[in-house]
Amino acid sequence: MIALRGRARSASLDGPLRRELWRLVDGPARQPDEATLGDGPAGLRVRHAHHDAAPRGNEIVLPPHLGHLGAGDIIAVSPTGDRVEVMWRPRSRHNSILLTERCDNYCLMCSQPPKRHDDSRLLDRAGELIRMLPADTPELGLTGGEPTVYGDGLLALLRLIHSELPGTEVHLLSNGRRFADAGFTADYARAGNPRLMAGIPLFGPEPALHDFVVQASGAFDQTVTGILRLGELRQRVEIRVVLQKHTAPAVVEIAEFIARNLPFVEKVALMGLEVTGLARANLDDVWVDPFDYRAELAEAALLLKHARVRTQIYNHQLCLLDHRVRRMAVRSISDWKNEHIPACAGCAVREECGGFFVSSRHRRSAHIRPLPSPSADGHHA
Amino acid sequence: MRDRIPAATAGGRQLQFLPLRFERWDDGRVLLTNMVGEHLFVDGPEFEALSQRRLTDPALIRRLRAKHLVRLPGEQLPVDLLAVKYRTQHQRLADSTSLHLFVVTLRCEHSCAYCQVSRRNLAHTGFDMTPETARAAVSMAFRSPSPRLKFEFQGGEPLLNMPAVRLVVEEAERINGTEGRRLAFVIASNLALLDDEVLAFAQRHDVSFSTSLDGPEDLHNRNRPRPGRDSRQRTLTAVAHIREQLGHDRVSALMTTTAGSLGRVREIIDSYLENGFRHIFLRPVSPYGFARRLSRRRAYDVDAWADFYTEGMEYILELNARGVPVVETYSAIVLKKMLTNDSPGYVDLTSPAGIGIGALVYNYDGAVYASDEGRMLAESGDFTFRLGQLGQDSYADLMTSAALLDPLEESYTGSVPMCCDCAFERYCGADPVFHHTTAGDPVGRKPESAFCRRNKAVFRFLLDRYTSDPHARELFRAWAAR
Ligand code: SF4
Ligand code: SF4
Numbered sequence: 121m122i123a124l125r126g127r128a129r130s131a132s133l134d135g136p137l138r139r140e141l142w143r144l145v146d147g148p149a150r151q152p153d154e155a156t157l158g159d160g161p162a163g164l165r166v167r168h169a170h171h172d173a174a175p176r177g178n179e180i181v182l183p184p185h186l187g188h189l190g191a192g193d194i195i196a197v198s199p200t201g202d203r204v205e206v207m208w209r210p211r212s213r214h215n216s217i218l219l220t221e222r223c224d225n226y227c228l229m230c231s232q233p234p235k236r237h238d239d240s241r242l243l244d245r246a247g248e249l250i251r252m253l254p255a256d257t258p259e260l261g262l263t264g265g266e267p268t269v270y271g272d273g274l275l276a277l278l279r280l281i282h283s284e285l286p287g288t289e290v291h292l293l294s295n296g297r298r299f300a301d302a303g304f305t306a307d308y309a310r311a312g313n314p315r316l317m318a319g320i321p322l323f324g325p326e327p328a329l330h331d332f333v334v335q336a337s338g339a340f341d342q343t344v345t346g347i348l349r350l351g352e353l354r355q356r357v358e359i360r361v362v363l364q365k366h367t368a369p370a371v372v373e374i375a376e377f378i379a380r381n382l383p384f385v386e387k388v389a390l391m392g393l394e395v396t397g398l399a400r401a402n403l404d405d406v407w408v409d410p411f412d413y414r415a416e417l418a419e420a421a422l423l424l425k426h427a428r429v430r431t432q433i434y435n436h437q438l439c440l441l442d443h444r445v446r447r448m449a450v451r452s453i454s455d456w457k458n459e460h461i462p463a464c465a466g467c468a469v470r471e472e473c474g475g476f477f478v479s480s481r482h483r484r485s486a487h488i489r490p491l492p493s494p495s496a497d498g499h500h501a
Numbered sequence: 502m503r504d505r506i507p508a509a510t511a512g513g514r515q516l517q518f519l520p521l522r523f524e525r526w527d528d529g530r531v532l533l534t535n536m537v538g539e540h541l542f543v544d545g546p547e548f549e550a551l552s553q554r555r556l557t558d559p560a561l562i563r564r565l566r567a568k569h570l571v572r573l574p575g576e577q578l579p580v581d582l583l584a585v586k587y588r589t590q591h592q593r594l595a596d597s598t599s600l601h602l603f604v605v606t607l608r609c610e611h612s613c614a615y616c617q618v619s620r621r622n623l624a625h626t627g628f629d630m631t632p633e634t635a636r637a638a639v640s641m642a643f644r645s646p647s648p649r650l651k652f653e654f655q656g657g658e659p660l661l662n663m664p665a666v667r668l669v670v671e672e673a674e675r676i677n678g679t680e681g682r683r684l685a686f687v688i689a690s691n692l693a694l695l696d697d698e699v700l701a702f703a704q705r706h707d708v709s710f711s712t713s714l715d716g717p718e719d720l721h722n723r724n725r726p727r728p729g730r731d732s733r734q735r736t737l738t739a740v741a742h743i744r745e746q747l748g749h750d751r752v753s754a755l756m757t758t759t760a761g762s763l764g765r766v767r768e769i770i771d772s773y774l775e776n777g778f779r780h781i782f783l784r785p786v787s788p789y790g791f792a793r794r795l796s797r798r799r800a801y802d803v804d805a806w807a808d809f810y811t812e813g814m815e816y817i818l819e820l821n822a823r824g825v826p827v828v829e830t831y832s833a834i835v836l837k838k839m840l841t842n843d844s845p846g847y848v849d850l851t852s853p854a855g856i857g858i859g860a861l862v863y864n865y866d867g868a869v870y871a872s873d874e875g876r877m878l879a880e881s882g883d884f885t886f887r888l889g890q891l892g893q894d895s896y897a898d899l900m901t902s903a904a905l906l907d908p909l910e911e912s913y914t915g916s917v918p919m920c921c922d923c924a925f926e927r928y929c930g931a932d933p934v935f936h937h938t939t940a941g942d943p944v945g946r947k948p949e950s951a952f953c954r955r956n957k958a959v960f961r962f963l964l965d966r967y968t969s970d971p972h973a974r975e976l977f978r979a980w981a982a983r
Contacts, residue, residue, distance in 0.1 A: 325567030327576075328559065332508045341578045348581075366508075369560075373567050380539060380842065381582050419971070426978040427841070 124206040126183040129169055131201030134177050137164065140198075141207060141248050146191045153252055157191060164197070180204070194252060196245065207249055216261025216291075217246045219274070223266035225295045226335040227321075229364050229399035229406045234265060243273050250277070250284055259289045268298035275307050282313040289315045291358075296320035297339055299346025309353035317356040317386065320347060323367050325377035333366055344382070351384045358387040364399070364406040368413035375420035379427035388424050390417060392435030396479040403483060410440040411487035418442035438473045439489050449474070461488065468493035512557045516571040519579060523548070524924035532964065537586040538839060538927025539568045542968055589842040590927070594853070597900075598645035599846065600860035602653050602873055603638060603669055605630045606662040607865060611691055611727045628657070630665045630865040637891040638863035639672045643680060644896035645861075651685040653711075655873065660694040663702075670706050687711050691725070691732065692739035700746045710743055712736055714754040714776065716769030720761055737776060744777070754778050758785050763805055766813035770820070774827060782830040783813050785955060803951045807958035814962060821976050833980040835959055838928045839967075840981040848872065850930035850956075852914035857888065857905040867891040871905050874934040886934060908933035908943040919947040925960045929953075 142155035142164055149155065149162035156162035165176075169184040180201045182189060189195065194208035208215050219242055223234035246262075253260070260281070267274050281290055290313060299305045299318070320343060324330035330340035350357050359382065361367065361374055371390070378388060392410060393399055399406050410417070417433070422445065424431040433441065433449045441449055451474045464470055467490035476484060520536040531548040534540045541564055543551065550556045551565070565571045572579045607628035630638075642650055652673060654666050670686055677684055686708040695710075702708065714736060715721040721733040743752040754773065756762075762769060766783070773781045785806045813829065820827050834847045848855030856871035863869055868887055870876035875886025886908075888899040899905070912931035914920035920929065935952050936945030947953040966973040 324563070326563055327573075328508070328511065328563055328566070332506065335506050337506065341576075344578060344582075348585075370563065373564060377567055380586070383842075419975070422975055423978055426975075426982045428982060 122188055123185040126186050126204055128197075128202050128204055129181040129183050131180040132177060133180075133201045136199040137197055137201060139163075140196050140245060141252060142166070142195055142197060143252055144189060144191050144193050144195065155195075155197075157189075166195075192254075194249065208253065210254065210257075213259060214261070215257075215259065216263045216293075217249060218263055218265070219243055219246055219267040219277075220265035220269055222269050223264060223295065224269070224297060224336060225266070225339060227323075227362075227398065228333055228335065228366070228402050229362060229393055229397075231394050231397040231399060232263075232265065233397050233401075239265075240270070240273070243270055243277060247277055247280055250281055253285060253288075255285065255287065257285055257288045259291070260285065262290065262292045264293065266295055266298075267292060268294050268304070271298070271304065272307075275304075275311060278308070278311045278313065278316065282311055282316075286313075287315070289317075291317055291319055293319045293360075295334065295339070295343060296346040296350075297342035299349050300342040302349060305346070305349045305353060305355075309350075309355055314356075317358055318350060319358040319360050319389070321360045321362060322347075322374060322378070323361065324370060325373040329366065329370055333364075347382055347385065351382070357382075357385045358389060359385050360389045360391055362391045362393060363408070363410070363413060363417065364393045365408040366406070368408050368416065371413065371416050371420040372423065375423045379424055379429060383427060383429060385429060387430045387432065390421060390431065390433045394435060394477050394479055395482045395484075396477070400479070400482055407483050409485045409487065410436055411485050414440060414442050418445045421445045421448050435474060435477070437476070437485065437488060438469050439467070439491050440485055440487060463488040464490060466490045508559065510559065511573055512559070512562050514554045515573055516551075516554055516556065516562070516565070517574055519569055519572055519583065521570045522922060522924040522926065526961075532924050533565075533568075533570055534924045534927065535569045536583055536927075537569075537590060537842065540839070540924075540964065541565065541568045541570065542964075586842045590844050593844050593846055593851075594858065596647040596649075597858040598642075598861055599647040599649045600651050600653065600848070601638075601642040601645075602655055602860060602862040603630065603635070603659075603665070604655050604657070604862065604864045604876065605635070605659045605665040605669075606657040608661045609656055609658040609691075610661075610693065611658070611725055611732065628865055629662045630863075632665070632668055634863070634865070634867045634891060635665045635668045636672055637867065639669055639676065641863070641869070641891060641896060641899075642673070642861070643676050643682075647682070649683045649685070651687065653687045653689060655689050658691060658694065659688050660690050660692075660699060663699065667702060670702075670708065674706065685709070691727075691736060692743075693727065693732065693735040695739040695742065700742060703743075703751070704747055710752040712740065712752060712754050713757065714773065714778070715756055715759070716762060716765060716772045720759075720765065720769070723761060724757065724759055740776065749777065753780060755782055756784060758783065758806060758809060763809050766809050767816050770813060770816055770827070774820075774825065779826055780828045780830050781813075781817075783810050784831065785951075803954045803958070806955060810959065811962055814966075818966070818970075818973055818976070822972055828980055828983070832959065832963055832977075833983055835928055835963060836977050836981040837983070839960075839963065840978060847930075849932055849935075850928075852912075852920075852926075852929070852931040853909050854912050854931035854933050856886065856908065856933060857900060858909070861888075861899070863891065869894070869899055871908075872934050874938070878934070878938065885937060908937070912936070912943040917944050917947075919953075923947075925957065928960055929956050 139153065141153065143153055144157045144166060145154045146157055148160040152163060154162060155164040155166050157166050165179040167179060167181045168187055169182055182204060186204060192210045193206060196205040196207050220239050221235040226234060322343065323333040324340065327340035331337050347357055359378055363371060393406060421431050421433060431448060433445060436449055438446050438449060451472060461476060469491050522534050524532045526532060529545045530542045532540060532542055547561060556562055569579045569583050608625060652669060659666055673684060686706060688708060689711045692712050715724045718733050722730050725732040740752050756769060770781055814832065817827050817829050834845045834850060837843055837845045844851065846859060848859045851859060860872060861869060862873050862876045864876055867890055869889050869891060870879065871886040871888055878885065879887055886904060888902050888904050912933040914926050914929060914931050920926050932952050933943030936950065937943050940946060967977050
């Protein structure tokens with residue numbers, strides 16, 4: 121597990137920092153936004169925890185758990201230098217930018233419980249970060265909260281991404297409701313980025329279930345209308361279905377609904393529950409052992425596959441999946457969340473298995489069983 | 502923490518029906534289908550509660566809403582989604598006529614009892630299509646707006662008039678140089694006369710073959726007599742040549758069910774598998790041409806065919822469960838209509854009917870017919886489905902002739918008695934030529950219609966298996982996606 125924020129062990133600054141984002145470099149800084157790791161002339165010097173010399177001017181010392189930071193990483197430093205946040209790790213495939221914590225849904229299992237206060241500085245900081253990213257950045261995620269709360273502000277950011285990072289795959293996570301607004305969606309489509317895909321959650325095949333899960337009435341109609349509008353404008357859409365106590369029994373119905381009504385979507389992600397945020401607070405109301413829905417999950421995944429909708433299964437341990445759909449599982453759990461447990465000892469597919477979210481300590485399946493080698497069970501691809 | 506919005510509990514009299522149709526099953530269940538053919542089974546008491554609008558079970562209400570069978574007052578999204586799906590199912594209409602059949606000769610060296618063509622013997626070259634007629638037919642085919650054009654050669658035995666086949670293919674390719682449509686060429690042949698020259702031609706021009714295989718040796722050769730009684734052997738030898746020279750998938754086989762086939766469906770399927778065919782079409786014999794005048798001994802009824810089909814499908818399901826992939830083509834077409842919004846464009850299972858707008862037939866003598874069966878009727882003196890004559894009538898004349906538009910309109914399943922209330926309407930089709938032949942008008946009386954009864958048997962079988970057998974359900978979904 122890799123930590124992404126911490127308090128500086130010490131900071132010694134000539135005055136408040138005038139910029140927030142810094143790219144770490146080895147050796148002397150050449151740009152005003154570069155901070156030197158170790159010695160050398162720079163607007164800011166950053167040292168690892170084992171550095172024991174007394175801090176000099178404009179220097180911060182990282183806490184031990186941020187010892188993983190290296191050249192190329194981008195960090196945010198508070199004006200006083202005491203708080204450090206990791207914004208970007210070029211070595212990770214899972215970089216995403218949090219644009220806001222506000223949202224007009226309030227999903228029962230939200231991993232990032234919505235807050236109300238104005239946090240639009242996050243959008244400004246995102247713009248600044250995007251200007252600092254290398255042109256060969258392969259992937260970039262935009263998350264919330266609900267990024268579309270910014271309306272035109274989000275569209276401006278998307279245009280900036282398209283011009284600064286034309287080769288980057290961009291994944292925007294949205295609840296999709298704003299796309300029911302035809303004018304907004306037309307503007308979104310005009311941003312014209314063929315590498316932009318919207319990931320939109322769907323938690324039911326009709327309003328009653330979806331609206332209950334997202335705790336907002338009218339959400340289903342807006343989300344599905346939004347997906348239809350995006351489809352009409354040939355925008356790329358991924359539908360994300362999180363499997364929890366209320367949605368798992370309906371997963372085949374949800375898959376049928378997608379196959380029949382939204383077959384143009386580029387991809388469907390069937391996702392396991394992450395026991396964090398509201399999911400942890402509402403645990404008994406949302407938790408279901410994936411072992412109990414494995415037949416329905418397999419049927420839904422194969423149904424979508426037959427309907428020619430690209431389908432992947434996320435956040436599911438391989439031993440909890442029907443063998444026919446194990447090859448659709450993606451090793452998706454972010455590197456800084458992934459861990460294995462003693463029950464996995466001797467399992468032949470540990471390398472391919474996603475393992476567990478660290479948060480799964482709070483609740484995990486009672487059916488984790490090491491799998492025999494793929495050649496022995498004859499099904500795993 | 503904020504207050505929880507409770508799970509929705511709408512139901513009962515709040516529910517409004519969207520257009521739906523139903524059919525009672527023998528076991529008490531009731532099949533519900535919405536206006537695009539999505540289906541849901543409910544049990545008897547649930548159906549009563551639904552019809553009296555006093556349903557309260559949230560899971561059932563969820564399924565009914567998901568399948569667009571009911572809505573809440575004022576809901577617009579279900580209507581919009583139904584509209585999109587309905588439009589998709591009818592998209593093909595805008596690209597009318599993709600299949601063009603060329604009857605290049607009536608001559609044949611077989612004398613099959615069920616033959617749908619009034620064949621002529623080998624010496625009568627007066628029944629061959631002339632070069633002028635062939636050219637006129639190709640340019641007529643290119644008048645159709647379809648982006649895909651399939652040219653299928655029929656007879657008689659088309660290999661007996663290869664000059665016409667060559668001319669059509671070359672002329673079509675020449676015209677397509679500026680048109681840029683997707684072309685496909687198929688020769689429907691017994692293959693007895695296949696030689697190296699034909700193979701070389703097929704290779705050069707990407708021509709596929711469709712042949713007849715009725716099953717085991719004795720059955721096939723009894724059904725398909727020719728001098729030497731070696732029809733099956735000759736066909737299979739030629740199939741092997743085609744596969745060697747052109748590739749395995751360049752030849753497909755069609756089976757015709759005769760009275761002699763009944764009770765032998767497993768043997769027939771095995772003979773397909775033994776010969777490397779993974780697709781089998783359990784077709785009933787059609788009531789046209791010579792076949793209409795079959796002796797009583799060879800005639801059989803719908804129930805006998807339904808048993809034949811059911812036994813065959815049971816066997817095919819069993820084979821697939823054992824890991825032997827084999828597809829029944831007619832079921833696959835029906836399943837595509839049941840489980841997707843695609844329309845497979847199979848001429849016998851569309852509404853509006855497939856005559857003319859799905860297929861046009863150019864006879865050797867330059868007459869244009871709305872379907873192959875319509876052309877066969879003409880051979881026995883009934884010209885009802887003759888649309889016009891090459892060289893005299895324009896494309897617009899053919900496509901707006903009363904001989905085409907009247908039966909299309911009259912037979913439309915959305916409005917004919919019984920079909921318009923039938924839960925299977927979206928899976929079925931209008932077959933005005935069949936009903937004209939058997940009942941004397943393009944509609945017929947559905948309770949007496951073999952077409953209707955046969956299709957109902959297929960629909961019921963497929964839905965039964967789809968709901969009761971998870972293995973069949975997955976297989977059927979895979980077939981529907983083909
Ligand atoms: S035993 Fe552990 S490593 Fe193996 S499949 Fe299960 S969760 Fe994955
Ligand atoms: S022909 Fe029969 S099965 Fe087909 S739609 Fe009409 S009534 Fe229904």
